[in-house]
Amino acid sequence: MLTVIERRARDERAVLFMCDFSPPMGSSLGLFESSRCLDVDFVSVSYNPGKSVRVNSVLSAYWIKEKIGSDVIFTIATRDMNKLAIQSLLLGADLLGLNNVVVVNGDPFKDSELYNINSVNDFKPTELISSIKAMNTGLDFRGKNLLSPTKFCVGATIDLARDIEGEMFLTRKKVQQGADFFILQSLFEPEHLTDFLEHYHCKFGEPLNTLVFCGVQVMVKDSISFGNVPDWVKDDLYKGRTGEDLAMETIQKFIESGQRSIFLLPSITDGGKRDYKLAQRVIDKFR
Numbered sequence: 386m387l388t389v390i391e392r393r394a395r396d397e398r399a400v401l402f403m404c405d406f407s408p409p410m411g412s413s414l415g416l417f418e419s420s421r422c423l424d425v426d427f428v429s430v431s432y433n434p435g436k437s438v439r440v441n442s443v444l445s446a447y448w449i450k451e452k453i454g455s456d457v458i459f460t461i462a463t464r465d466m467n468k469l470a471i472q473s474l475l476l477g478a479d480l481l482g483l484n485n486v487v488v489v490n491g492d493p494f495k496d497s498e499l500y501n502i503n504s505v506n507d508f509k510p511t512e513l514i515s516s517i518k519a520m521n522t523g524l525d526f527r528g529k530n531l532l533s534p535t536k537f538c539v540g541a542t543i544d545l546a547r548d549i550e551g552e553m554f555l556t557r558k559k560v561q562q563g564a565d566f567f568i569l570q571s572l573f574e575p576e577h578l579t580d581f582l583e584h585y586h587c588k589f590g591e592p593l594n595t596l597v598f599c600g601v602q603v604m605v606k607d608s609i610s611f612g613n614v615p616d617w618v619k620d621d622l623y624k625g626r627t628g629e630d631l632a633m634e635t636i637q638k639f640i641e642s643g644q645r646s647i648f649l650l651p652s653i654t655d656g657g658k659r660d661y662k663l664a665q666r667v668i669d670k671f672r
Contacts, residue, residue, distance in 0.1 A: 386456050388538035389485050389566050392426055393596055393646065400640060402668050403427040403458065403568070403598050405650045407434045407659055408445040420449050422661050425668060428453075429487065429568070429648065432460040435657060436492055443478045450483070458540065459483055462491030467507040468516070468526045475520060479535040487540035487568060488513050511555075511562045514539055518563035539563060543597070544570040545577050546612045553585050560595055567595055568648050571602035571612045573631075575638040598648040599639045603664050604628035605652045628652060632667045 393401060404425045409416030420428060430446040433439050440448075446459040459478065461471065478486065488510050494502060508516065516526050523534040541564040543556055556567070572578060578599065586592045602610065604618065605628045621631060636647055651664035 386450065386482055386484065388536075389427065389458065389540065390538055390596065392456065393566075397645075399645065400636075400671050401426045401598075401646045402671075403429050403646070403648045404661070404664055404668070405648065406430050406445075406449070406661075407653075407657065408440040408442060410437055410439050410657070412440060417445070417448055417452070419659070419661050420455075421453055422665055423455065424665060425649075426456065427458050427485065428455045429458040430460060432462045432489065432491065433465075436494065436498070437657070443474060443481070443483060446478075446483050447481045450481075456485075457483065458485040458487055460487045460489055461513075462489050463506055463508045463510055463513050464491030464493070464504050467505055471508065471513065472516070472520065472525055475517065475535065475537070476531075479537065484536045485538050485540070486517065487542070488517070489542055510541065511558050514541060514559060514564055515562040538565045540566045540568055542570060543567050543581075544612070545572060545581055546570065549581060549584070553581070553588055556585065556593065557589055560593070564595060567597045569597055569600045571600040571610075571650055573602075573615050573618050573635060575599065575635065575642055575644070578639075578644070579642055596646060597644065598646045599644045600648045600650060601632050601635045601639070602650040603632045603652045603660070603667055605654070605660070605663075608652045608654050629663060629667055633670055636667070636671065 402425045404423050406420055406428050428449050430442045432442045442459040446457040449455050450457045490510050494504055517537050517539050520535040521537055523531050525531055541559040582593055604622060606622050649664050651659045651661050653659050
């Protein structure tokens with residue numbers, strides 16, 4: 386299986402698509418069938434979206450790789466496991482040939498949720514990035530030798546809905562800790578990424594040379610949103626414009642700005658239903 390960096394290097398002019406996939410909230414094999422309609426460069430398996438009980442992202446990614454033949458990425462969150470559990474899981478992922486991983490913190494639990502669940506956060510995301518890179522050299526979190534090094538290509542996230550100044554410094558730290566690529570949370574106005582990259586260059590005296598997959602969400606009326614949705618997007622949807630058309634316009638703007646790596650988020654509605662066929666139609670327009 387190709388790593389994200391290897392796939393990007395094979396054809397720097399191609400538009401690459403990574404598509405977000407939510408593992409099912411049950412173990413029936415039929416629940417994975419929706420992933421078969423995705424013909425993408427990478428299926429990116431999210432980690433317990435909605436803070437709900439779902440099939441583990443590593444096992445889900447392995448099923449998709451083996452049964453469908455797709456290149457995959459799995460997400461891992463620092464919120465729920467201690468250092469020993471995370472690194473043991475990562476060794477298992479490496480054993481299964483899963484070498485693309487995205488590190489996130491995970492949405493924090495609300496006070497109302499903490500009565501029957503606890504956060505762990507034994508690693509900070511930046512610490513876990515550094516720790517995985519150390520595993521690639523054959524060292525565990527205690528500095529002891531593993532019997533074989535891992536082969537992970539490590540991704541991290543950028544969220545421009547947060548404080549931009551703080552996000553610049555956090556992005557810089559993720560780069561310094563060894564992030565190989567970034568996933569940009571969904572953005573409806575690509576010029577904000579251009580502004581962010583210009584400010585990053587000015588702030589640190591060098592460009593952000595790490596690969597960025599630009600987040601584009603496919604919206605439908607009454608869909609659950611990821612991040613901030615501008616009023617003009619809501620207005621366009623209310624007036625009858627399709628989410629497919631909006632997503633295609635956003636992707637085209639990213640391409641025109643020089644970005645050719647896209648992270649597509651299929652629409653999601655109440656109950657967690659996702660429209661992967663609609664997402665694939667968007668992708669097919671650029672193939």
